[in-house]
Amino acid sequence: MLEFPLWRKLLLWGVTLFFALAALPTIFGQGHIRWPDALPNPTVNLGLDLAGGSHILLEADPSQVAATRLENMEESVRNAMRNADPRINIGDVSTRGGRLSFMVQDVSDVDRAREELLPIINGTGTVREWDLEVVDQTRFVLTQTAQGADQAVSSAMESATEVVRKRIDLLGTREPTIIRQGDDRIVVQVPGLEDPEALKELLGQTAQLEFKLVDYEALPTEVQAGIAPPGSEIFPFAEGSEQPGGQIAVRRLGGISGENLIGADLGFDPETNEAVVNIEFDGEGGRRFAKLSSENIGRQFAIILDDQVISAPVFESAIIGGSARISGGQNGFSTEEASNLAIQLESGSLPVDLAIVEERTVGPDLGADSIRKGMLAILIGSVAVIALMIASYGRFGVYATAALVFNVAMILGIMAIMNSTLTLPGLAGFVLTIGAAVDANVLINERIREERKRGRRVIAAVETGYKEASRAIYDANITNFIAGALLLGFGSGPVRGFAIVLIVGLATSVFTAVFLTRMWVAGWLRKARPTDIVL
Amino acid sequence: MKLLKLVPDDTNIKFLRWATPFYIFSCLIIAASWFLVWQNGLNYGVDFAGGQEIRATFVGEAQAPISELRQNVSQLETVSDPVIQRFGEDNQVSIRVKLPPEAEGNPEFANQMTEQITEVMRENHPDVRIDGVDSVSGKVSGEFRNDAVLALIAAMVAVALYIWVRFEWQFGVGALFALFHDVSLALGMFALFQLEFSLQIIAAILAIIGYSLNDTIVVYDRIRENLKKYRKMPLPELLDLSVNETLARTVMTSLTLALALIPLLIFGPESLFGLTAAIFLGLVVGTYSSVYMAAPMLIWMGVNSDSFIPQESVADKQERIAREANRI
Numbered sequence: 001m002l003e004f005p006l007w008r009k010l011l012l013w014g015v016t017l018f019f020a021l022a023a024l025p026t027i028f029g030q031g032h033i034r035w036p037d038a039l040p041n042p043t044v045n046l047g048l049d050l051a052g053g054s055h056i057l058l059e060a061d062p063s064q065v066a067a068t069r070l071e072n073m074e075e076s077v078r079n080a081m082r083n084a085d086p087r088i089n090i091g092d093v094s095t096r097g098g099r100l101s102f103m104v105q106d107v108s109d110v111d112r113a114r115e116e117l118l119p120i121i122n123g124t125g126t127v128r129e130w131d132l133e134v135v136d137q138t139r140f141v142l143t144q145t146a147q148g149a150d151q152a153v154s155s156a157m158e159s160a161t162e163v164v165r166k167r168i169d170l171l172g173t174r175e176p177t178i179i180r181q182g183d184d185r186i187v188v189q190v191p192g193l194e195d196p197e198a199l200k201e202l203l204g205q206t207a208q209l210e211f212k213l214v215d216y217e218a219l220p221t222e223v224q225a226g227i228a229p230p231g232s233e234i235f236p237f238a239e240g241s242e243q244p245g246g247q248i249a250v251r252r253l254g255g256i257s258g259e260n261l262i263g264a265d266l267g268f269d270p271e272t273n274e275a276v277v278n279i280e281f282d283g284e285g286g287r288r289f290a291k292l293s294s295e296n297i298g299r300q301f302a303i304i305l306d307d308q309v310i311s312a313p314v315f316e317s318a319i320i321g322g323s324a325r326i327s328g329g330q331n332g333f334s335t336e337e338a339s340n341l342a343i344q345l346e347s348g349s350l351p352v353d354l355a356i357v358e359e360r361t362v363g364p365d366l367g368a369d370s371i372r373k374g375m376l377a378i379l380i381g382s383v384a385v386i387a388l389m390i391a392s393y394g395r396f397g398v399y400a401t402a403a404l405v406f407n408v409a410m411i412l413g414i415m416a417i418m419n420s421t422l423t424l425p426g427l428a429g430f431v432l433t434i435g436a437a438v439d440a441n442v443l444i445n446e447r448i449r450e451e452r453k454r455g456r457r458v459i460a461a462v463e464t465g466y467k468e469a470s471r472a473i474y475d476a477n478i479t480n481f482i483a484g485a486l487l488l489g490f491g492s493g494p495v496r497g498f499a500i501v502l503i504v505g506l507a508t509s510v511f512t513a514v515f516l517t518r519m520w521v522a523g524w525l526r527k528a529r530p531t532d533i534v535l
Numbered sequence: 536m537k538l539l540k541l542v543p544d545d546t547n548i549k550f551l552r553w554a555t556p557f558y559i560f561s562c563l564i565i566a567a568s569w570f571l572v573w574q575n576g577l578n579y580g581v582d583f584a585g586g587q588e589i590r591a592t593f594v595g596e597a598q599a600p601i602s603e604l605r606q607n608v609s610q611l612e613t614v615s616d617p618v619i620q621r622f623g624e625d626n627q628v629s630i631r632v633k634l635p636p637e638a639e640g641n642p643e644f645a646n647q648m649t650e651q652i653t654e655v656m657r658e659n660h661p662d663v664r665i666d667g668v669d670s671v672s673g674k675v676s677g678e679f680r681n682d683a684v685l686a687l688i689a690a691m692v693a694v695a696l697y698i699w700v701r702f703e704w705q706f707g708v709g710a711l712f713a714l715f716h717d718v719s720l721a722l723g724m725f726a727l728f729q730l731e732f733s734l735q736i737i738a739a740i741l742a743i744i745g746y747s748l749n750d751t752i753v754v755y756d757r758i759r760e761n762l763k764k765y766r767k768m769p770l771p772e773l774l775d776l777s778v779n780e781t782l783a784r785t786v787m788t789s790l791t792l793a794l795a796l797i798p799l800l801i802f803g804p805e806s807l808f809g810l811t812a813a814i815f816l817g818l819v820v821g822t823y824s825s826v827y828m829a830a831p832m833l834i835w836m837g838v839n840s841d842s843f844i845p846q847e848s849v850a851d852k853q854e855r856i857a858r859e860a861n862r863i
Binding site for chain 2: 049059196361362369370373382385389391427432435439446453475478483490494
């Protein structure tokens with residue numbers, strides 16, 4: 001018991017001080033003390049519920065990806081058949097039931113059609129993306145393979161994550177976290193956010209921009225009834241546009257899509273001083289825009305964003321040079337609206353709609369208030385626990401108290417090194433740890449008392465106390481660890497923060513309450529050689 | 536210096552004398568708890584029911600306009616049965632709305648409700664400060680529910696297995712029953728008082744499981760020790776002895792934990808109250824169950840002093856008999 005070789009002392013102190021010192025930057029905070037730059041500067045991050053900020057979980061609808069893919073396939077098939085030499089006539093095209101089916105009008109073309117289709121259905125990757133079947137001699141049925149569908153969702157999510165990241169970066173917030181989660185989700189965490197509404201607005205929009213010519217042949221009554229003439233399609237006017245609630249028919253083909261867009265930013269109309277969005281096309285987009293505008297001077301076109309018409313102005317003159325300006329229609333854009341639109345266009349369009357399925361936002365004031373109240377509670381609790389320990393166990397209580405202090409510092413230090421996050425439930429975890437950490441010392445000290453009562457001499461009693469109590473201490477902490485690990489595995493967000501503190505606290509409390517106090521007690525016994533102890 | 540001793544030396548309380556009545560009492564309470572859970576249901580918070588909760592402060596106003604809010608919010612088309620309460624200071628409120636059945640198929644429903652309610656508040660009170668927003672869709676809340684149930688069951692089974700391995704199977708069963716008792720009572724309490732049941736409460740219950748086991752293991756450890764030491768002592772007497780010997784520790788630990796938790800209940804942040812209260816409940820229930828549920832179980836499961844004596848294997852026995860035979 002009294003034998004404590006030097007290497008063991010050095011090891012114990014080394015481990016203790018290493019982790020306890022790592023807590024210093026967190027305890028004093030950056031800026032309050034001069035922390036040398038050369039030293040590592042680990043700090044515990046504050047969770048969004050303490051620091052304030054937003055946690056948003058976005059979810060994509062995989063069936064939408066499949067539907068878009070089906071649409072694109074239809075387009076590819078039509079193009080392939082049209083470009084075949086000689087042209088292959090097809091008809092009765094349908095995309096119902098998640099399958100693309102069509103009929104080749106001339107039976108003699110069937111083999112040729114199959115040949116044209118093969119490169120399309122095999123895709124670019126290693127997996128086959130479509131199954132091809134010919135029924136009733138002339139009907140082709142294309143079905144998406146499961147692997148193909150998975151791959152499509154996966155790549156859509158990958159680019160969606162990039163788009164989300166770009167949009168948030170353009171918003172100019174500090175240190176956002178954007179992580180893909182599972183097959184079809186994206187987690188967005190933005191600390192210290194002033195306006196969560198603006199963020200949500202940005203994330204929700206796909207931002208698919210299109211310029212299409214208005215179909216002058218469509219009859220107004222039919223358009224209002226939602227019937228589009230052949231070759232046209234109908235879009236509703238957006239809220240805040242010149243005809244909210246109205247609809248307009250536009251030519252399906254011959255427009256320009258946002259794919260040719262290379263930049264967008266907020267600007268102001270020099271005459272009206274209204275907020276506008278300046279957009280810039282790449283070379284091809286610029287040429288097409290110049291052609292479209294010069295051929296249609298005096299005619300109306302529609303600016304369509306996410307399938308809603310935001311404005312339907314008239315080409316006043318040919319727009320050459322590859323840049324254009326979008327104004328907000330009748331009511332104009334507010335500066336925020338224009339800036340949001342610019343960010344959305346700049347970041348590109350989302351390949352899939354994202355729904356906000358979970359949002360947790362905490363204002364910075366509430367977070368600060370929680371920290372203050374939590375710290376006060378921890379302080380009062382610690383003082384009460386320490387007073388009880390010292391009153392009950394005297395010198396041994398002082399050792400236990402010192403162990404407790406090192407314990408708390410070590411938890412913070414380890415959390416800082418692991419770069420983990422302290423959440424509001426994590427504060428509760430601290431309190432639980434403080435209450436439970438002294439348990440090991442209570443077990444040991446009570447056992448020493450018992451052994452003394454049974455007549456053992458001081459050193460033997462202390463030795464037996466530590467030895468006999470350790471078994472229960474280990475068993476109890478391991479079971480607690482199991483519960484904590486499951487909490488970490490199944491928990492989410494702030495609750496995981498509770499689990500982390502709990503788990504780290506278990507390890508450090510065994511270390512400090514058993515090993516450290518033992519070293520101190522041994523040191524004292526060796527020096528003082530007491531024949532009786534007050535316990 | 537005279538030290539504080541909460542439990543006098545040589546206590547000899549006949550705990551086990553009351554084992555049977557307490558067992559009956561506890562089984563009734565467990566049944567009542569499950570009946571309450573079945574009858575009243577748990578008051579699922581936003582985490583588990585889906586829906587939204589907004590906490591807001593009406594800056595510069597003495598009182599939050601609760602009745603006005605109730606009227607305005609109820610008039611929203613998407614909102615049904617909002618729960619509007621004071622939360623914290625006089626000018627702070629919490630507005631909770633659960634997902635209606637029509638939210639199915641619209642994952643953004645909760646989020647849209649939040650936006651509308653915020654807008655209504657801002658309309659009449661431009662200075663309102665939104666302190667916190669939680670909005671959870673039906674699918675996500677369903678996943679939280681599944682995960683929570685899984686975590687609770689997995690935790691109970693895993694720790695019972697551990698105790699079985701470290702002690703004997705009877706101890707594992709006893710601990711499992713004590714845990715079942717604690718978790719049932721916690722759930723019953725939440726069903727009875729219709730306290731909000733959230734993810735944080737799952738964390739609290741897992742903490743209760745951990746703590747209750749702490750107590751159980753300390754008592755079990757002493758029982759195992761005494762079983763080896765006093766081979767002739769009748770089991771009920773031995774259990775009483777073990778509980779009495781560890782009583783000082785039990786009281787001390789419960790007290791220190793209570794001392795740490797009570798300030799958190801009184802001074803801690805409002806949003807931690809549920810979590811702390813649940814852990815506090817577990818502290819009381821867990822201590823009781825270790826003494827009255829986990830220990831007496833051992834009598835009925837037939838633990839005896841031979842439980843921890845290594846059994847002689849058949850091969851060893853044959854070898855010994857052969858050796859003894861040779862000696863003769």
